[in-house]
Amino acid sequence: MGKYSIKELEKLSGIKAHTIRIWEKRYNLIEPHRTKTNIRYYSDEDLKKIINVSTLNTHGIKISLIAQLSESELSQKVFDLSIQHNQSDIHIDKLITSMLDLDEEKFVADISLLESKFGFEETMTTIIYPFLIKIGVLWQTGNITPAHEHFISNIIRQRVIVAIASLKIATKKALRVVLFLPENELHEIGLLMHHYIVRKAGLLSYYLGQSVPFEDLKQVCETHKPHMLITSLTSHPAPHALDTYLKHVCQAFPQSAVFASGALVRKTSYHHHPNLKVFETAEQLKELIKAFR
Numbered sequence: 001m002g003k004y005s006i007k008e009l010e011k012l013s014g015i016k017a018h019t020i021r022i023w024e025k026r027y028n029l030i031e032p033h034r035t036k037t038n039i040r041y042y043s044d045e046d047l048k049k050i051i052n053v054s055t056l057n058t059h060g061i062k063i064s065l066i067a068q069l070s071e072s073e074l075s076q077k078v079f080d081l082s083i084q085h086n087q088s089d090i091h092i093d094k095l096i097t098s099m100l101d102l103d104e105e106k107f108v109a110d111i112s113l114l115e116s117k118f119g120f121e122e123t124m125t126t127i128i129y130p131f132l133i134k135i136g137v138l139w140q141t142g143n144i145t146p147a148h149e150h151f152i153s154n155i156i157r158q159r160v161i162v163a164i165a166s167l168k169i170a171t172k173k174a175l176r177v178v179l180f181l182p183e184n185e186l187h188e189i190g191l192l193m194h195h196y197i198v199r200k201a202g203l204l205s206y207y208l209g210q211s212v213p214f215e216d217l218k219q220v221c222e223t224h225k226p227h228m229l230i231t232s233l234t235s236h237p238a239p240h241a242l243d244t245y246l247k248h249v250c251q252a253f254p255q256s257a258v259f260a261s262g263a264l265v266r267k268t269s270y271h272h273h274p275n276l277k278v279f280e281t282a283e284q285l286k287e288l289i290k291a292f293r
Contacts, residue, residue, distance in 0.1 A: 004042040006032075012047060012096075012134070013054045014089075020050065027067035029053060048097045052078045055093050092131045102151055111159065120163050121200065124193055125282035128156060132189060153189055160192045167196070170204040175293070178226040178256075180208040180217055182245065187234035190262060194230050197282055201289050203228075218252065226256050228292065230285075233262035243270040250276050259288055 006017045013020075023029045030049055032040040042050075052074050056066050061077070069077065078094060091114055098107040114123040177198050179191055188210050198205045206224055208217065221229070229249065237245045242264055250258050250273035258276050265278055279285050 003033075004047055006040065006042070009042050009047060009050055013050045014058070015050060015054045023053075023063060023067075027063060029067055044100045048100055049074070051093045051097060055090055058089075088127045088130065091127045092134060095127075095131050096134065099148060099152055102147065104151065104155065107151075107155060111155070120159075121196075124160070124163075124196065129190075129193060129282045132156075156189055157192060160189070160196055164192070164196050164199060167199045170199070170202050172204065174202055174204040175228065176204045176206070176224055176226040177228045177230060178206045178208065178217070178220055178224065179230045180212040181210050181231060182233065182236055183211050183213055185232075185234065185236040186210050187232070187262075190232040190234070191230070193282065194232065194261070194285060197285055198230065198289070201286070203289070214248075214252075221253055221256070226253075228257045228259060228289075229253060230259045231261075233260060233264040235264070237264075239264060239268045242268045246270050246276060247273060250274075257288075257292060259285065261285070 004012070006020060009015070009020060010017045015023075020030075024031065030042065030046045032042055032046075034040055049071070053063070053066050055078050056074070057063055066074070075097075078090070091110070094110055095107065098110055111123070111128075114127055117123075118126070179195050179198065181188065181191055191207075191209070195205055195207050206220060206226070208220060231249075233242065233245075246258070246260065254275060256275065258273075259279060260276065261279050266280060277288050279288055
């Protein structure tokens, strides 16, 4: 079971801590638990509820009315709202609640519904991509277990791999791209999505995947001489070693543009190098590719 501080609840739900406390007292929406040392914390159920409350309140339903809803009525209202509106935040929050429940049937049904409504690429770039970033907050705070991560990763991974396989492989005349994760980095979903974007853009891709030793990366690059390298850094290298690692990659491949993304890059300071480009979203990656051409 996850244990969330009120600040973590604020970050994940978008509702200010001060507001959450008011809602606790005035409407009895959620009741914090306490540790043996009397420190307040919130459970997965509290997080799911406050996310659903936030979704409805953001879309114009008064908190006094929301407070009267049962758990099932609350979930149904959010579902109805997701059918009526196209805002990505609603769909992202629904996926988070399905993930916390480890409800594969519901999670797959949610993604399938989104793909039928928006198409695969828009679902991945505007909903799944920011969903994974939000999941990164849960991972960093220790509030999702390896079971949650494997549950999410396997479902999304299978869908992205199938989508990549359906795309045409570019000719040898196209711009060449090598996609890789550094040694010990196993968080592959972001890189797979980058691979889909690269191949969809008509670039010739060489996908190396997880935990690639630097010498192996050098060997591949010496053979294929890529125009671009793309990586995603979530848990490796260690934060204090990030700048050294990025410098090492950029200097080892000065003729290639190095595109880097991931939670480590977003949260850790580093020096900028002439051939280093950092991005956060799928749309930003598309723009980098477009500008490179």
